[in-house]
Amino acid sequence: MANHLHDFLIHLGDNALILGHRLSELTSHGPVLEQDMAMTNIALDLVGQTRNIFQVAAKLQGNGATEDSIAYTRDATSYKNILLVEQKNGDFAKTVLRQFFYDAFNYHAYQRLLKSSNKDIAAIAEKAIKEITYHLKWSAEWVIRLGDGTEESNSRINAAIDDLWPYTEEMFKFTDYELACHDEGIFPDIHGIKAEWDEEVKNIFAEATLTVPEDGWMHDGGKRGVHSEHLGFLLAEMQFLQRAYPGQQW
Amino acid sequence: MENNWPIWEIFIRSKNGLNHKHVGSLHATDAEMAMQNARDVYTRRNEGISIWVVESKHISASDPDEGESLFDPANDKVYRHPTFYNLPDELKHM
Numbered sequence: 001m002a003n004h005l006h007d008f009l010i011h012l013g014d015n016a017l018i019l020g021h022r023l024s025e026l027t028s029h030g031p032v033l034e035q036d037m038a039m040t041n042i043a044l045d046l047v048g049q050t051r052n053i054f055q056v057a058a059k060l061q062g063n064g065a066t067e068d069s070i071a072y073t074r075d076a077t078s079y080k081n082i083l084l085v086e087q088k089n090g091d092f093a094k095t096v097l098r099q100f101f102y103d104a105f106n107y108h109a110y111q112r113l114l115k116s117s118n119k120d121i122a123a124i125a126e127k128a129i130k131e132i133t134y135h136l137k138w139s140a141e142w143v144i145r146l147g148d149g150t151e152e153s154n155s156r157i158n159a160a161i162d163d164l165w166p167y168t169e170e171m172f173k174f175t176d177y178e179l180a181c182h183d184e185g186i187f188p189d190i191h192g193i194k195a196e197w198d199e200e201v202k203n204i205f206a207e208a209t210l211t212v213p214e215d216g217w218m219h220d221g222g223k224r225g226v227h228s229e230h231l232g233f234l235l236a237e238m239q240f241l242q243r244a245y246p247g248q249q250w
Numbered sequence: 251m252e253n254n255w256p257i258w259e260i261f262i263r264s265k266n267g268l269n270h271k272h273v274g275s276l277h278a279t280d281a282e283m284a285m286q287n288a289r290d291v292y293t294r295r296n297e298g299i300s301i302w303v304v305e306s307k308h309i310s311a312s313d314p315d316e317g318e319s320l321f322d323p324a325n326d327k328v329y330r331h332p333t334f335y336n337l338p339d340e341l342k343h344m
Contacts, residue, residue: 032255032277033276033277033291034276034277034278034287034290034291035287037287037290037291037294038286038287038290041290041294134289137286138286141282141283141286145279145283
């Protein structure tokens with residue numbers, strides 16, 4: 001089994017799964033009905049992307065693995081999502097900013113995956129890119145509205161920037177399995193993503209009257225399975241049913 | 251949270267060749283947000299291919315109290331329906 005490909009699929013799927021779960025926690029708790037629906041829709045898109053990715057990973061893995069066994073029966077150290085997506089929802093500003101940082105990365109990453117030498121990944125990307133394009137439009141627009149909104153919304157999004165900025169660099173600190181996929185054309189032009197992400201953030205922040213922070217100390221580790229304390233709590237809730245009643249279906 | 255956002259009326263066209271139809275209303279601060287909200291609230295199940303949004307205050311509605319004078323006079327004028335013509339059998343969908 002090509003390990004780097006499997007690791008990469010797990011990483012891609014975990015990003016979508018964990019962020020999707022975080023957003024699903026907000027279902028029926030959104031600030032207004034319309035945004036409650038918007039976030040629930042995004043959560044569903046992300047979980048749908050996870051399924052497609054894990055189906056490919058399960059096939060690669062063999063041994064009776066399924067999308068469900070991959071999603072629900074691993075421990076925290078086997079998850080390869082970036083730390084950003086497991087951070088707690090906080091207030092609406094933090095939820096929106098976390099989404100924007102991720103969407104801006106994801107959009108440019110999936111543009112590359114469209115051209116992946118791996119046909120399964122290219123097909124997944126083709127379906128996902130339409131959803132991701134909308135997610136980015138939604139989250140970017142809210143960053144602008146909050147930044148260029150009221151004094152209250154501006155102070156909240158600035159607090160969110162302070163909280164989340166240290167989690168952004170991990171996206172561009174490529175692991176061995178990402179670099180190996182890059183070398184095989186599975187994840188082409190990996191090193192071009194950061195410049196495009198920087199540009200995206202710079203433009204949206206300028207429109208939102210926000211300042212892009214200086215790079216300071218940055219967290220990382222999630223892609224290697226070293227997570228913040230939040231992931232364990234998230235998994236405890238997300239995995240409960242499959243752990244308590246293995247193989248349960250509905 | 252108190253919601254003082256204006257109300258918008260949402261119209262969706264389900265496929266090419268059909269009219270936009272009123273599907274409901276929602277809150278939004280401006281037309282662009284109304285459009286996104288409409289997409290998220292009213293097109294989740296493939297309902298449409300085109301959205302119109304109109305802020306509710308721009309719609310003028312007939313007065314229900316005038317209903318009798320506006321609509322009842324049409325009640326006994328069956329000759330306004332084109333049902334008295336004999337149509338050839340080949341003509342469908344009339």
